[in-house]
Amino acid sequence: MKIYVDIIVDISHSSLDRIFQYRIPKSLMDEIQVGMVVNIPFGKGNKQIKGYVIGLSDTTDYDVTKIKEVISIASDSVSIESHLISLAAWMKERYGCTVRSALKVLLPVNRKVHEKVNKEIIRLVDEETLQKAIDAWKQKKYHGLYRAGEYLMHHKKVMQDQMTKDIKVTTAVLKNLEKKGIVQIKEQGIYRNPYGIGIKPTDKIKANKEQQRIINEINNHLGEENKIFLIHGITGSGKTEVYMQIIDKVISEGKQAIVLIPEIALTPQTVKRFIARFGHRVGVMHSKLSQGERYDQWRRATEGDIDIMIGPRSAVFTPFSRLGIVIIDEEHEMTYKSETSPKYHAREVAIQRGEMTGATVVLGSATPCLESYHMAQKGHYTLVTLKEKAATSHSLQVDVVDMREELANGNKSIFSQALKIAIMDKLERNEQIILFLNRRGYARFVSCRQCGYVVKCDHCDIPYTYHATGAQLICHYCGKTINMVKKCPACESKYIKQFGIGTQQVEDLTKREFPQANILRMDLDTTTKKNSYDTILGSFRDGKADILIGTQMIAKGHDFPKVTLVGVIAADLSLYMSDFRASERTFQLLTQVTGRAGRSILQGRAIIQSYTPDHYSITCAKEQDYEGFYEAEIMYRQLMGYPPFSNLLVLLLQSKHEKELITRSFELARDIGLVAPGLGIEVIGPSPANLSKINHTYRRVILLKTKDYKTLTLFFNKYMHRLHVKYNDITIQWDMNPLISY
Ligand code: ADP
Ligand code: ZN
Ligand code: ZN
Numbered sequence: 001m002k003i004y005v006d007i008i009v010d011i012s013h014s015s016l017d018r019i020f021q022y023r024i025p026k027s028l029m030d031e032i033q034v035g036m037v038v039n040i041p042f043g044k045g046n047k048q049i050k051g052y053v054i055g056l057s058d059t060t061d062y063d064v065t066k067i068k069e070v071i072s073i074a075s076d077s078v079s080i081e082s083h084l085i086s087l088a089a090w091m092k093e094r095y096g097c098t099v100r101s102a103l104k105v106l107l108p109v110n111r112k113v114h115e116k117v118n119k120e121i122i123r124l125v126d127e128e129t130l131q132k133a134i135d136a137w138k139q140k141k142y143h144g145l146y147r148a149g150e151y152l153m154h155h156k157k158v159m160q161d162q163m164t165k166d167i168k169v170t171t172a173v174l175k176n177l178e179k180k181g182i183v184q185i186k187e188q189g190i191y192r193n194p195y196g197i198g199i200k201p202t203d204k205i206k207a208n209k210e211q212q213r214i215i216n217e218i219n220n221h222l223g224e225e226n227k228i229f230l231i232h233g234i235t236g237s238g239k240t241e242v243y244m245q246i247i248d249k250v251i252s253e254g255k256q257a258i259v260l261i262p263e264i265a266l267t268p269q270t271v272k273r274f275i276a277r278f279g280h281r282v283g284v285m286h287s288k289l290s291q292g293e294r295y296d297q298w299r300r301a302t303e304g305d306i307d308i309m310i311g312p313r314s315a316v317f318t319p320f321s322r323l324g325i326v327i328i329d330e331e332h333e334m335t336y337k338s339e340t341s342p343k344y345h346a347r348e349v350a351i352q353r354g355e356m357t358g359a360t361v362v363l364g365s366a367t368p369c370l371e372s373y374h375m376a377q378k379g380h381y382t383l384v385t386l387k388e389k390a391a392t393s394h395s396l397q398v399d400v401v402d403m404r405e406e407l408a409n410g411n412k413s414i415f416s417q418a419l420k421i422a423i424m425d426k427l428e429r430n431e432q433i434i435l436f437l438n439r440r441g442y443a444r445f446v447s448c449r450q451c452g453y454v455v456k457c458d459h460c461d462i463p464y465t466y467h468a469t470g471a472q473l474i475c476h477y478c479g480k481t482i483n484m485v486k487k488c489p490a491c492e493s494k495y496i497k498q499f500g501i502g503t504q505q506v507e508d509l510t511k512r513e514f515p516q517a518n519i520l521r522m523d524l525d526t527t528t529k530k531n532s533y534d535t536i537l538g539s540f541r542d543g544k545a546d547i548l549i550g551t552q553m554i555a556k557g558h559d560f561p562k563v564t565l566v567g568v569i570a571a572d573l574s575l576y577m578s579d580f581r582a583s584e585r586t587f588q589l590l591t592q593v594t595g596r597a598g599r600s601i602l603q604g605r606a607i608i609q610s611y612t613p614d615h616y617s618i619t620c621a622k623e624q625d626y627e628g629f630y631e632a633e634i635m636y637r638q639l640m641g642y643p644p645f646s647n648l649l650v651l652l653l654q655s656k657h658e659k660e661l662i663t664r665s666f667e668l669a670r671d672i673g674l675v676a677p678g679l680g681i682e683v684i685g686p687s688p689a690n691l692s693k694i695n696h697t698y699r700r701v702i703l704l705k706t707k708d709y710k711t712l713t714l715f716f717n718k719y720m721h722r723l724h725v726k727y728n729d730i731t732i733q734w735d736m737n738p739l740i741s742y
Contacts, residue, residue: 003029004021004023007051007052008051008052008054009040009049009050009100017098017099022051028070034056034085035081036053038050038070038071038072038073041071054088054089080319083357086356087352087353088106091342094344094713095736096734097341097342101341101342120157120160120185121158121160121174125181130153133145134150137149145173145176148169148177151169152182202276204245210386210387211242214231214386215242219249221360221382222250228362228382229362229363229382230331230382230383231385232366232368234366235591235592235595236390237390239364242364244278246325247259247327250307250325254322255323257307259309259329260316260329261329261330262312262336263333265533270329271284274308281306282306282310283297283301285314285318313344314346323353325360327361328362328364331368332365337739366592366595367592370581371643371644395603399605400613400618401610402610402613403609404450408450414501415513416609422565424514426565427514431565432547433546436549436550436567437549437551439503444466445576446466446485446497448490448611450495453489453490455473455496457477460480462579473485474688476701476742477578477703479685499572500573501570503522503551510547517547520539520544522549533553554596564603566596566606568606568607569609570611571586571610571617575615579740583616586617590618590621593606608621641705647706647707647709647712648703648737649705649715649737650734650738651668651702651704652732652733652735653732654731657698669683669702671723676715679714684704685701686702688700712736716734
């Protein structure tokens with residue numbers, strides 16, 4: 001008989017991240033289950049705290065006379081599917097986080113939220129009767145009743161929310177009115193579904209031949225063990241329709257589906273399309289939902305009230321008990337990796353969950369992430385492709401302009417002649433233009449405007465980052481530091497300097513060049529206010545502006561049917577980030593953003609400006625040639641030993657004291673160096689972080705590199721916690737296979 005429970009306590013302290021055992025009292029013997037939250041006595045003072053039940057057993061290794069008893073089941077907490085507990089344990093292993101922190105992300109709400117009930121107030125008496133009552137209340141100075149009475153004269157039926165908003169009526173007054181028989185209060189529970197209002201249902205589209213072939217192929221293998229599909233389909237090839245028809249089959253078999261999208265705000269159409277097709281069987285989960293809304297979605301999933309959950313990365317944890325499929329749209333997007341601990345990747349979690357539950361995983365993208373495509377090449381994923389546009393549309397003409405030639409011809413403006421002429425032309429025709437700045441974070445590389453040369457670390461083949469203090473160039477992969485160059489090492493020109501331009505600057509220059517145009521700008525600065533994102537996009541779509549200037553925010557799946565020209569100001573901006581993924585990101589961004597010009601019924605055009613126009617990221621984006629890009633990039637990764645041919649673990653070290661941080665980071669690197677090589681792990685650094693000082697805090701990084709991911713977890717579990725204690729005078733954070741450069 002199971003009379004003991006294994007528990008993870010709900011206290012944030014890494015030394016408590018282990019299993020404690022408690023005895024189950026007789027009264028709870030049949031009730032306690034894995035996944036529940038219980039109240040337990042803890043510590044010397046037997047303070048009551050909460051704990052997660054992660055296992056049940058009939059024996060204990062502890063002294064049975066000393067073992068404590070569970071107090072009760074925490075009634076205001078929600079419990080989870082037991083297989084999700086195993087998933088939390090897997091996350092601890094994989095990402096070096098605590099089980100408790102893994103459980104925290106698994107439970108989107110850790111407290112029951114009372115169902116929101118809006119009441120309807122219905123007046124039962126006629127106006128004459130009410131007037132008599134009002135007069136009496138006035139005389140007796142019953143202000144609350146009097147005010148409510150006056151209000152009800154004009155409102156025979158009203159929602160309580162509305163009434164409270166209008167006259168600040170209290171619940172006591174309403175109860176009193178009900179008692180007197182003047183009103184009836186009708187309760188109606190409402191589901192908080194922030195979407196789904198005003199969306200017209202749509203029917204299935206008849207799949208074309210290409211789509212049908214993929215639908216058949218995937219449907220034939222549903223439920224098979226470890227089945228992972230990668231759909232490589234160009235933008236507009238109808239991937240979403242394919243997803244929906246596969247889900248049809250999944251649902252018809254009584255199973256459930258999770259659909260992950262990069263970010264709700266960036267892809268509202270996708271959500272709407274799912275709701276239009278599947279109606280109330282769809283739940284939407286996202287970070288901006290209120291606690292109550294999240295709880296509702298979560299409960300509907302647990303109770304099997306919905307078949308499909310759509311949402312960003314955290315929706316991968318949706319507590320479905322009959323999970324049949326997880327679909328990850330735009331699987332290459334960085335938003336699938338969590339930026340806070342546990343720094344999990346939704347794709348990895350989905351695949352793990354698939355392995356645990358037998359659910360099929362489908363990844364889709366026009367520009368699959370290199371790792372995924374590599375897995376498909378090796379036969380671990382099944383690759384299927386969609387090469388044609390589903391709905392007919394015009395082809396897209398992409399031109400690349402060599403900015404070095406512009407300079408040679410005396411044009412120092414940010415606009416090439418070709419782009420200038422194209423913008424003028426579109427303005428005259430009343431068509432719309434997007435000017436795109438493919439900036440990500442901080443680009444601070446140094447390059448030559450005359451020949452395009454970029455100063456790189458010879459060891460890592462990564463561009464040096466310019467640090468203004470001391471005018472130094474630092475490699476963020478190995479720490480190598482050199483003095484700022486004064487002349488171009490390749491052509492001796494003095495036009496070699498730090499490269500960078502911001503959206504504000506582009507806006508100013510555009511206004512000066514095209515004073516007749518209406519211009520909108522969209523970047524982090526202009527979208528801080530809630531909804532400003534939708535407002536800007538909405539007014540652009542409505543034709544209230546001619547030119548939209550923005551960063552990668554505008555590259556995503558928005559439909560702008562009147563846009564016929566996309567200008568990429570300087571493709572080099574993202575190409576020479578100090579990040580080994582820079583080429584991949586650039587290719588993805590360029591492919592996405594130039595695709596914005598191909599949505600119109602009119603002929604679309606894209607112009608990419610660059611100082612290194614022969615780079616394969618740019619030439620392949622021009623030709624929309626993913627395979628060509630993959631071949632070139634995978635060779636580079638193999639040559640340099642970057643992922644997928646290695647695994648990286650970044651240790652980010654922080655302290656307010658610079659000297660101490662430098663000393664301690666060298667000591668830590670040396671300590672790691674004592675054990676790491678024996679495991680086949682290479683230790684690189686310490687070196688200053690890309691952002692070496694933020695908010696009075698200094699930052700340095702140590703990079704661990706290994707072929708086999710298992711050795712990273714081995715190192716982590718065996719040594720890292722000990723080192724963490726020894727170096728507790730500095731802050732240590734870690735990220736396994738990071739997608740951002742630290
Ligand atoms: P993707 O997700 O691959 O970018 P979408 O699913 O958004 O592509 O499809 C692009 C457009 O083509 C949409 O407007 C969609 O309604 C339409 N479409 C998709 N499949 C078909 C089809 N079989 N017949 C006609 N139109 C289709
Ligand atoms: Zn040069
Ligand atoms: Zn280097």
